[in-house]
Amino acid sequence: MNDTLTQITGLRVGYTTDTGGLTGVTVILCEGGAVGGVDQRGGAPGTRETDLLRPLHLVRHVHAVVLAGGSAFGLAAADGVMRYLAERGVGQPTGTRPVPIVPAAILYDLDLGSAEAYPDAAAGYAACLAATDGPVVEGNVGAGVGCSIGKLGGVALATKSGIGSVCLEVGEGLRVAALVAVNAVGDVLSEDGSILAGMRRPDGGWMNSLDLLRGAPASPDPNASATVIGVIATNAILDKEGANKIAQMAQDGLARAIRPAHTMYDGDTLFALATGEVAADVSAVGAFAAEAVASAIRRAVRAAASIPGIPALQSLT
Numbered sequence: 040m041n042d043t044l045t046q047i048t049g050l051r052v053g054y055t056t057d058t059g060g061l062t063g064v065t066v067i068l069c070e071g072g073a074v075g076g077v078d079q080r081g082g083a084p085g086t087r088e089t090d091l092l093r094p095l096h097l098v099r100h101v102h103a104v105v106l107a108g109g110s111a112f113g114l115a116a117a118d119g120v121m122r123y124l125a126e127r128g129v130g131q132p133t134g135t136r137p138v139p140i141v142p143a144a145i146l147y148d149l150d151l152g153s154a155e156a157y158p159d160a161a162a163g164y165a166a167c168l169a170a171t172d173g174p175v176v177e178g179n180v181g182a183g184v185g186c187s188i189g190k191l192g193g194v195a196l197a198t199k200s201g202i203g204s205v206c207l208e209v210g211e212g213l214r215v216a217a218l219v220a221v222n223a224v225g226d227v228l229s230e231d232g233s234i235l236a237g238m239r240r241p242d243g244g245w246m247n248s249l250d251l252l253r254g255a256p257a258s259p260d261p262n263a264s265a266t267v268i269g270v271i272a273t274n275a276i277l278d279k280e281g282a283n284k285i286a287q288m289a290q291d292g293l294a295r296a297i298r299p300a301h302t303m304y305d306g307d308t309l310f311a312l313a314t315g316e317v318a319a320d321v322s323a324v325g326a327f328a329a330e331a332v333a334s335a336i337r338r339a340v341r342a343a344a345s346i347p348g349i350p351a352l353q354s355l356t
Contacts, residue, residue, distance in 0.1 A: 043175035044218040046206035047272045049073070049314050052218065053170030054181035055116075055163070060156020061346065062108035062148050064116045065181035065202060065220065066166040067270050069312055070129045072100035075142065076282030076311035078290050082303030083266065085111045085145040089308070094280045098140055102129050103167075104310045105143035106182040106220050106268045109157025117143040119163030144308040146222040147264035148185025150194050151349070175204040175218060178342035182268065186222040187349055188297075188340065189237030190265055190304075191251045198236045199351035200227070203339030207331050212274070212317045215324055217289070217331035219269030221339040224248070224304045225297045229337065236340045236352040248299060266306040267293060269335065271328045277313035281321040286311035288325030292332030 045052055049071050056063040077092040087105075091098050103120050107113035121139045124130060130137030149157070166181070177183075183202030190197045200223070206216035221227065226237025226248050234245040271289045275281075286309050293307060294300045301307050309332065343351040
């Protein structure tokens with residue numbers, strides 16, 4: 040059973056994973072075109088083609104979304120995705136040739152693995168070649184391989200995270216899905232509001248990151264860098280305004296599952312894709328988009344595996 044993002048017809052997901060450098064690329068292909076939207080929050084974003092997605096601008100459809108590690112260096116992965124699509128004649132029609140529309144966002148993972156390792160155009164192209172409409176692989180893959188959470192006290196106290204994905208069957212044929220790479224400064228909360236995983240106490244258990252922001256037991260690590268990036272997808276019929284609205288509402292799910300969220304150390308960015316098959320109310324789609332994002336974040340933490348020096352939840356429970 041596929042209960043992940045690729046349950047939305049027309050979407051494929053591919054990865055390039057550098058297990059040595061602990062960085063990678065996740066590409067979401069929608070070669071038939073999907074109406075796109077975006078919502079960016081937090082103080083440290085790294086993005087490409089986000090202005091184009093906003094209402095009042097000409098282009099409505101996107102053909103892929105790239106999520107990458109490597110900080111700003113990783114934006115180069117989108118060049119490889121553009122080449123892959125251009126070779127197949129996919130893109131926005133113009134007077135001379137189709138131009139692929141490929142928004143992208145990056146996360147900071149240079150403090151894990153090698154600081155000299157980051158995705159490039161070849162990695163983006165390879166992720167496209169690996170793309171499939173099968174169930175999305177979760178955990179330490181693609182942009183999730185270098186993800187960690189609970190970093191206000193420094194990486195030494197962090198917990199390993201990764202990529203998570205979920206698709207919700209809303210009813211009447213409507214589906215709302217999310218895929219999220221979870222690299223948060225804050226802690227991830229379980230369904231009951233308790234800390235699922237995050238900053239670890241040296242003697243075991245979880246240290247509430249809000250305590251650091253209160254000034255005890257220490258000041259926040261000034262080098263803490265993070266960012267949660269992801270895609271919400273739906274088969275609903277939406278215009279650009281609707282796609283942007285569901286991206287905005289989906290950020291509520293991020294805030295429900297991560298505490299604190301949208302800090303100056305994060306560049307949290309969520310893209311929205313609407314494939315246009317089922318009539319649906321924008322508010323209903325947005326409400327379930329928030330639910331999908333929260334669920335995908337928790338799945339990312341539960342699916343992650345430990346790496347040297349940073350344990351995952353699986354090995355701590």
